[in-house]
Amino acid sequence: MTGTGSDPAPVPDRRATLLLPDPDATAAFAAWLAPRLGAGDTLLLHGDLGSGKTHFARALIGAMQRAAGQLPEEVPSPSFTLVQTYAAGETEIWHADLYRLHDAGEVVELGLGDAFGSALCLVEWPDRLGDEAPPDALHLRFAIDAVSPHNPDAPIPDAEPRRLSVWAGAPRHRQLIAAIAALAQGQPG
Ligand SMILES: Nc1ncnc2c1ncn2[C@@H]1O[C@H](COP(=O)(O)OP(=O)(O)OP(=O)(O)O)[C@@H](O)[C@H]1O
Numbered sequence: 328m329t330g331t332g333s334d335p336a337p338v339p340d341r342r343a344t345l346l347l348p349d350p351d352a353t354a355a356f357a358a359w360l361a362p363r364l365g366a367g368d369t370l371l372l373h374g375d376l377g378s379g380k381t382h383f384a385r386a387l388i389g390a391m392q393r394a395a396g397q398l399p400e401e402v403p404s405p406s407f408t409l410v411q412t413y414a415a416g417e418t419e420i421w422h423a424d425l426y427r428l429h430d431a432g433e434v435v436e437l438g439l440g441d442a443f444g445s446a447l448c449l450v451e452w453p454d455r456l457g458d459e460a461p462p463d464a465l466h467l468r469f470a471i472d473a474v475s476p477h478n479p480d481a482p483i484p485d486a487e488p489r490r491l492s493v494w495a496g497a498p499r500h501r502q503l504i505a506a507i508a509a510l511a512q513g514q515p516g
């Protein structure tokens with residue numbers, strides 16, 4: 328299976344890109360982002376197999392739980408359960424992997440439709456959401472940062488750096504995107 332469909336067109340000042348040289352850099356970015364997020368936010372995590380979506384979600388959930396004074400829980404990939412839920416203090420966190428979902432109607436059955444707006448939702452393979460995708464979600468796309476083309480049917484090799492693009496469909500994330508763009512300053516282009 329290949330890509331995640333076409334991305335919604337971002338407004339020009341609402342996109343930032345960040346180089347993530349290794350898994351620790353992804354975890355550090357997740358820890359930076361965690362205190363800037365809360366209940367009602369949805370992160371749509373795009374990217375090919377093995378691009379780092381679960382790694383990012385795991386680090387984000389751990390950071391939020393630590394900030395709430397909890398011991399971080401184990402965060403398994405939800406590729407078979409489709410959804411795993413967590414709590415970080417008062418905040419409910421939903422982590423979904425919709426790779427195996429073939430009908431956007433199942434989103435409602437999973438309860439995700441209700442979770443958007445009340446929980447912090449992290450969604451892998453969000454193209455499966457179709458029209459159920461929240462319009463004000465923050466989009467993150469993890470991609471291999473290599474000159475040679477990557478075969479989209481094969482998992483991305485572990486050792487390759489990743490490049491993260493972040494964009495938003497609505498103005499409320501404008502400041503956050505600007506802060507990510509500032510983080511990216513000084514990184515190799
Ligand atoms: N910069 C990086 N950021 C994140 N992961 C990286 C990075 N570099 C290498 N990796 C490795 O890539 C793998 C990413 O696996 P992960 O399960 O997070 O992918 P995924 O995008 O969730 O895939 P799937 O679509 O199958 O769910 C991990 O083994 C991780 O260590």
Ligand SMILES: [Mg+2]
Pocket residue numbers: 380381382404424451
């Ligand atoms: Mg995953």
